[in-house]
Amino acid sequence: MARGLSKKVRRQQNGAALAGRALSGFNFRRKADKPVLMTTTPLNAASTTVPHWEWQYLDLMRHIWEHGDERVDRTGVGTRSIMGATIRFDLSGGAMPLLTTKRVYWKTATREMLWFLTGDTNIRQLCAQGVEIWTDWPLDRYRRETGEDISRPDFSARIVADAAFAAAWGDLGPVYGKQWVDWATYEPVQDGLFRRGPGVNQVAQVIDSLRSNPGSRRHIIEGWNVAELDAMALPPCHKTYQFHVAGGRLSCLLYQRSCDLGLGFAFNMWSLALLTRMMAQQCNLEPGEVVWTGGDVHLYLNHAALVEEQLTRRPEGGARMTILRQPESIFGYRIEDFEVTDYAPQAHIAAPVAV
Numbered sequence: 001m002a003r004g005l006s007k008k009v010r011r012q013q014n015g016a017a018l019a020g021r022a023l024s025g026f027n028f029r030r031k032a033d034k035p036v037l038m039t040t041t042p043l044n045a046a047s048t049t050v051p052h053w054e055w056q057y058l059d060l061m062r063h064i065w066e067h068g069d070e071r072v073d074r075t076g077v078g079t080r081s082i083m084g085a086t087i088r089f090d091l092s093g094g095a096m097p098l099l100t101t102k103r104v105y106w107k108t109a110t111r112e113m114l115w116f117l118t119g120d121t122n123i124r125q126l127c128a129q130g131v132e133i134w135t136d137w138p139l140d141r142y143r144r145e146t147g148e149d150i151s152r153p154d155f156s157a158r159i160v161a162d163a164a165f166a167a168a169w170g171d172l173g174p175v176y177g178k179q180w181v182d183w184a185t186y187e188p189v190q191d192g193l194f195r196r197g198p199g200v201n202q203v204a205q206v207i208d209s210l211r212s213n214p215g216s217r218r219h220i221i222e223g224w225n226v227a228e229l230d231a232m233a234l235p236p237c238h239k240t241y242q243f244h245v246a247g248g249r250l251s252c253l254l255y256q257r258s259c260d261l262g263l264g265f266a267f268n269m270w271s272l273a274l275l276t277r278m279m280a281q282q283c284n285l286e287p288g289e290v291v292w293t294g295g296d297v298h299l300y301l302n303h304a305a306l307v308e309e310q311l312t313r314r315p316e317g318g319a320r321m322t323i324l325r326q327p328e329s330i331f332g333y334r335i336e337d338f339e340v341t342d343y344a345p346q347a348h349i350a351a352p353v354a355v
């Protein structure tokens, strides 16, 4: 497909600009045909005069599609990529950053977050709940190493039915869950020998520090364990979460080193807000703001149809979430505890995932 957008998309984008979008998170000023990316005040869709927060996303998508550097990436699919972007969202009043320009399966993303918090790194529990977003990586390894051309549904069913098979083929290595709640430590014994020490539960530690020392600048959950990267199916993308307390409100900034803007972002933004809401509830704080920052933010070249379609759409309305129960700990949440209301998105847009 030729670079740039169809006339239909350009018409829609111009309409949005006329509707006063200068206030949204991104403005692109062209000087000698060079776009300059600027961030401005975070704004939600709370009032009719304020641009909908989702324009930050759509503007970023359009910018990358039109100006991103085109390259061959690890997956071989190819991307257009930029370095550095920020999207902000205010969680006040139960608002959640769920995209409205396509349906996002928030329960799938929520199940994934709850799975991270258990410390599990095997896809078995996900597959058992019908969550297949991680299945492609173990499946790819299985096909490569055995030569068996098994279908994804058959592979997933076998993972669920057969514990030994799941143990052999379903593990992703020490990914998010392991690092978040059981970061490995080692203690010297003697003569240069070490034994395993107790694992570090970063999530529990951050809850403790938020309660006992809210003004700390060290409320961090880190997934990037350098020594273990090679053992992971994929090194963490949403790698660093930093929390901040001000005026009784809990905010969180995520640094995501690599972002698939067409597919992964919707889940990552939701999960960032979800984690912040759970942490706030556990610490008796009000939800504040979420700040998403991306390093390499890209669009896969085989997402052209998604990009074209989504950029014809205009964001409208917004989702709210109620947490129906306050569990005794951050590790006690269940999927039934989350209720989403006011979510009336436009149709789902399917897109292939690059493995």
Ligand SMILES: Nc1nc(=O)c2c([nH]1)NC[C@@H]1CN(c3ccc(C(=O)N[C@@H](CCC(=O)O)C(=O)O)cc3)CN21
Pocket: 104, 105, 108, 132, 133, 134, 234, 260, 263, 264, 265, 266, 267, 349, 350, 351, 353, 354, 355
């Ligand atoms: N290329 C790529 N993009 C990603 O977003 C991504 C990875 N790889 N690898 C690891 C995880 C897995 N994640 C994924 C994988 C697939 C979907 C996906 O297919 N989402 C569909 C619907 C999924 C469903 O609910 O069944 C979507 O339309 O959002 C989302 C996130 C996020 N991550």
Ligand SMILES: O=c1ccn([C@H]2C[C@H](O)[C@@H](COP(=O)(O)O)O2)c(=O)[nH]1
Pocket: 074, 234, 235, 237, 238, 258, 259, 260, 261, 263, 264, 265, 268
């Ligand atoms: O939560 C996630 C996990 C992964 N992604 C995307 C970002 C990239 O497109 C790939 C990872 O490939 P790398 O070569 O390791 O960067 O997955 C995401 O957007 N969100």
